[in-house]
Amino acid sequence: MIKQAIIPLAGLGTRLLPLTSVFAKELLPINGRPGIEFILDECIEAGIKEVIFIISKKKEMIKKYFFNDSYYKKIIKKKNDIRIKNEYKKILKYKKMIKFVYQNKPLGTGDAVLKTKKFIRDKFFLMLLPDDLIIKKNCSKSMIKIHNKYQSSVMASMKVSKKSVSRWGIYKLGKKINKYNFNIKDVIEKPSVLKAPSNQAVIGRYILPKKIFSKLHNQKPGKGGEIHITDAIQSLINENNKFIAHNFSGKYLDCGSMNGYIKSNLEIAKL
Numbered sequence: 001m002i003k004q005a006i007i008p009l010a011g012l013g014t015r016l017l018p019l020t021s022v023f024a025k026e027l028l029p030i031n032g033r034p035g036i037e038f039i040l041d042e043c044i045e046a047g048i049k050e051v052i053f054i055i056s057k058k059k060e061m062i063k064k065y066f067f068n069d070s071y072y073k074k075i076i077k078k079k080n081d082i083r084i085k086n087e088y089k090k091i092l093k094y095k096k097m098i099k100f101v102y103q104n105k106p107l108g109t110g111d112a113v114l115k116t117k118k119f120i121r122d123k124f125f126l127m128l129l130p131d132d133l134i135i136k137k138n139c140s141k142s143m144i145k146i147h148n149k150y151q152s153s154v155m156a157s158m159k160v161s162k163k164s165v166s167r168w169g170i171y172k173l174g175k176k177i178n179k180y181n182f183n184i185k186d187v188i189e190k191p192s193v194l195k196a197p198s199n200q201a202v203i204g205r206y207i208l209p210k211k212i213f214s215k216l217h218n219q220k221p222g223k224g225g226e227i228h229i230t231d232a233i234q235s236l237i238n239e240n241n242k243f244i245a246h247n248f249s250g251k252y253l254d255c256g257s258m259n260g261y262i263k264s265n266l267e268i269a270k271l
């Protein structure tokens with residue numbers, strides 16, 4: 001059973017400047033709600049009991065958002081507003097399941113994952129990248145079902161345009177399992193159009209094995225000088241660990257770029 005999730009939040013968010021010069025992008029409202037709440041709801045609905053946030057000193061406002069009890073209590077006492085009361089209850093529910101670890105230098109997603117090592121108890125855990133919202137169908141829930149069936153790692157995937165492959169982790173398709181699921185042969189971080197083995201991209205939902213930590217421990221920086229989770233996954237694939245690509249059926253929204261963020265607001269308003 002997958003009961004723990006990790007969420008890397010320690011990146012700089014440069015693509016959303018100037019909004020992110022003083023604000024954590026994960027708290028930016030999407031149709032009136034901080035983006036991170038959509039991610040937490042996906043986790044709760046998928047049966048996750050504990051979520052580990054990887055933050056940095058610069059992003060401590062995320063911690064404050066969930067741990068602001070005395071402020072809420074004062075306001076509720078004064079105003080007795082039902083909406084605020086309900087919001088507070090919801091935040092208390094999130095607070096109970098969140099733990100924090102710090103990555104003060106953004107050395108890459110792989111390095112962020114490594115910071116959670118001592119908290120992970122089971123053989124597998126879920127990772128969600130908060131820039132990637134998937135609406136209309138709970139992608140994490142579907143992936144957990146696949147994991148339970150095959151007892152393997154799973155990554156969310158979708159086809160992207162050929163010219164945009166250099167923005168993504170791209171994988172080489174192996175044997176087809178069924179209409180939505182494939183074995184992954186190789187995965188490459190942000191390949192050039194010429195070097196991309198396909199136009200199937202990894203999207204920000206991963207079920208990873210605990211043994212990925214030992215790979216990350218010894219991993220040298222890769223593309224752009226960062227420690228990428230993709231490179232650790234490739235090392236595991238090289239040792240015949242099974243990774244399944246799940247072509248999810250929900251709708252993908254990219255909240256990490258300015259255009260994507262604006263579009264996400266419009267899409268969620270339509271729900």
Ligand code: UTP
Pocket residue numbers: 008009010011012013014015016054103105106107108109111112129130131256
């Ligand atoms: P990205 O590299 O896509 O986004 O990281 P970013 O760094 O936040 O933003 P840009 O590219 O400068 O606009 C993907 C996810 O991994 C986290 C980010 O917070 C984001 O959720 N991350 C990235 C870390 O936690 N640590 C890192 O060292 C790098």
